[in-house]
Amino acid sequence: MAQEFVLHGYWRSTATWRVRIALALKGVAWDTAPHDLRTGEQRAAKYLALNPQGVVPTLVVDGEPLMQSMAICEYLDEVHPQPPLFPADPLARARVRAFAQVVACEIHPLQNLKVLKAVKALGQDQAGVDRWAADVIERGLEACAALIVGHDGPYCFGPQVTLADVLLVPQLSNARRFGARFDQGRIASVEAACMALPAFADTSPAMQPDAD
Numbered sequence: 301m302a303q304e305f306v307l308h309g310y311w312r313s314t315a316t317w318r319v320r321i322a323l324a325l326k327g328v329a330w331d332t333a334p335h336d337l338r339t340g341e342q343r344a345a346k347y348l349a350l351n352p353q354g355v356v357p358t359l360v361v362d363g364e365p366l367m368q369s370m371a372i373c374e375y376l377d378e379v380h381p382q383p384p385l386f387p388a389d390p391l392a393r394a395r396v397r398a399f400a401q402v403v404a405c406e407i408h409p410l411q412n413l414k415v416l417k418a419v420k421a422l423g424q425d426q427a428g429v430d431r432w433a434a435d436v437i438e439r440g441l442e443a444c445a446a447l448i449v450g451h452d453g454p455y456c457f458g459p460q461v462t463l464a465d466v467l468l469v470p471q472l473s474n475a476r477r478f479g480a481r482f483d484q485g486r487i488a489s490v491e492a493a494c495m496a497l498p499a500f501a502d503t504s505p506a507m508q509p510d511a512d
């Protein structure tokens with residue numbers, strides 16, 4: 301029997317978009333359970349029972365909650381190996397993971413909603429908060445661009461979409477949102493190539509049922 305997937309998320313959450321892309325690439329159907337982050341629904345007791353961190357996404361697989369978007373994408377890659385999210389060669393796989401971790405561990409956490417609220421609480425006005433987020437994103441994208449130098453396109457690491465692309469493209473929606481530059485190296489052309497694919501375009505924030 302086919303597994304049942306319910307994705308708990310929020311339309312503008314880039315971490316949720318990563319999982320939507322992975323599900324779509326794998327050709328897996330899912331139901332959506334939206335939680336409005338602006339009103340704090342991610343901290344409701346019922347949701348905390350699924351995700352004790354109080355963040356989205358959570359993917360519930362046949363009733364079993366999975367959290368952390370990269371772990372979820374790797375799980376999907378294990379249970380639905382085609383098309384693969386990683387190259388076969390171990391060195392190449394490590395490079396893809398490193399790129400993905402620059403986005404997931406070094407950029408995104410510093411421009412997350414709760415961090416931006418903390419920056420504001422320290423006395424920054426909205427322009428200062430946006431500048432903080434833009435600086436973090438721009439510096440991270442410089443590193444991302446450098447990591448794919450010497451690799452052919454159209455995607456980050458060649459002709460196959462990998463987890464690196466799955467992480468990069470949603471991050472660029474936050475780059476736009478905060479007015480960050482994303483003209484570093486091949487970054488913008490990778491985004492254009494990915495957005496030509498239905499798995500990226502059809503899962504974009506604006507296409508979500510809870511989008512305003």
Ligand SMILES: N[C@@H](CCC(=O)N[C@@H](CS)C(=O)NCC(=O)O)C(=O)O
Pocket residue numbers: 312313314315316337342354355356357367368369370404412413414415
């Ligand atoms: N490392 C986590 C990050 C999850 C995360 O921070 N999600 C954001 C939305 S993109 C969130 O739920 N923020 C709620 C908050 O900050 O209160 C993952 O990849 O799943």
